[in-house]
Each structure stands twice: as C-alpha cells, then as structure tokens.
Amino acid sequence: MNVFETLLPACAKVVVAKDWMWNTPVFQEEEAFIERAVEKRRREFRASRHSAHEALSVFEHNDFRLLPGGGRAPQWPAGIVGAVTHTGQFCAVAIAAAQECRGLGIDAEQNSPLSDELKQMICTPSEQAWVTEQEAAGKLWVSKLIFSAKESVHKVYYPLNQYTLDFLDAELVIDLAACSFHARILKPVVNASVPIHSLKGRFFVDDQLVYSAIFYANEPI
C-alpha cells in the first residue's frame, strides 16, 4: 500500500508515479502546457498526467486529457474529483467518484522545517505557539505539516469555490497521536458556492516526506 492509500478511504484510487512516467511525453494537448517549461516542471507535469491517466482508467475514463483550468486546478472529467501532488522524486494522484466525495486534497512536502519567515506567513499565532512547543520536543517537521495540510485544504476548497484562501484564513488543530488534523476556515469566501466551515484530514511523516490528505465526503464515512 502506498501512503495515500492508508490516509484515504478505499473508494479513492491513488497512483504514485513510476520512474518511466517522469520522462515520457503525454498527450499533445497536455504537452502544450509545458512547451516552454523548465525541465523540472516538464518532469512533474508528465508524472502527474501519466498517474492521472492510470487512475482515471479504473473509472473507465480512457484517453482523458487532464488540462489545467482556472487557478491551475486540474479539470477532471464530470463525476470525478481528484488532486495532484509532486515534490522532488515523488508524485501522486488521488481520485474518487463525485457521488462519494465532494472534494479531495493530497499534498507531500520535503521533511524539513519551514524558515522562521515562512512560519509567520503560513501559521496563525496559536499554530506558531504549538509549533514552538513541538519543535522543542524534537518534532522539527510540524511546521511543514501545517503547510502541507493547508495545501490540501486549498486543493479541496479552490475547485468547489473558485477561491484561493490565504494561509492565515484557516487554522489547524493537529492530533499527533491520531495522525489527524482539523482545519477550521476562519475567513471563508463571501457567498461561497459550497460553504465549508471545517475540513478533517489525516497525515503521515517519514524520513523524507510529510504527507497530508483530506477526503471531503458527501456523507459521513
């Protein structure tokens, strides 16, 4: 099982990019988006598209061209929700049927602390106090966990509302023992298409990466 499979319900299909996916060109319509991109961006885009194609084929969406839309959010086929993440040599895609899931967010980040400057941009005062406490106890990755969880929030929130929350518009409470988090949306968009007050997610940390995932279910699961 890959990490995101352990963080998401079984109805989600997760694909972690295989080595060949990073270098092999994708559909022409997709390649058009990376024509002038630097090598790093070409590699991650190809890895994410090949992974998405494999995941989509499980839902019988074959040969679907996964193009970026507004705000860079991928435009999934009707009836599918999903998310993409890539960092370093790791890329993953998770998708689910919209009947079961309103929104999916996954994110992976390098396991290293945020700089002090970034901590202030990403973390609310109460999150900063919690980070300081946890870092003193040796958990140097907790600031990156807050960053990753907020990226997962963004990947759920944006496609439903076409709105980019600021990092300080959400506040997290993290349960380290349960490997879970609760994100409260402090400043939602006015007249939200899908009002969201809070989102629950799960996380995992290994030597290399910090992973977070949110499955925003249609019904409690």
Ligand SMILES: CC(C)(COP(=O)(O)OP(=O)(O)OC[C@H]1O[C@@H](n2cnc3c(N)ncnc32)[C@H](O)[C@@H]1OP(=O)(O)O)[C@@H](O)C(=O)NCCC(=O)NCCS
């Ligand atoms: C765009 C952004 C989410 C990328 O995050 P990242 O950690 O640097 O990169 P990741 O590899 O994990 O994710 C990139 C993928 O996110 C997806 N993504 C980008 N914008 C998105 C959006 N608006 N909605 C949903 N998914 C989006 C894309 O699939 C992208 O990969 P692709 O371009 O190859 O398709 C991030 O840079 C950003 O702009 N964040 C600001 C908003 C935010 O996070 N607010 C906090 C709210 S609490």
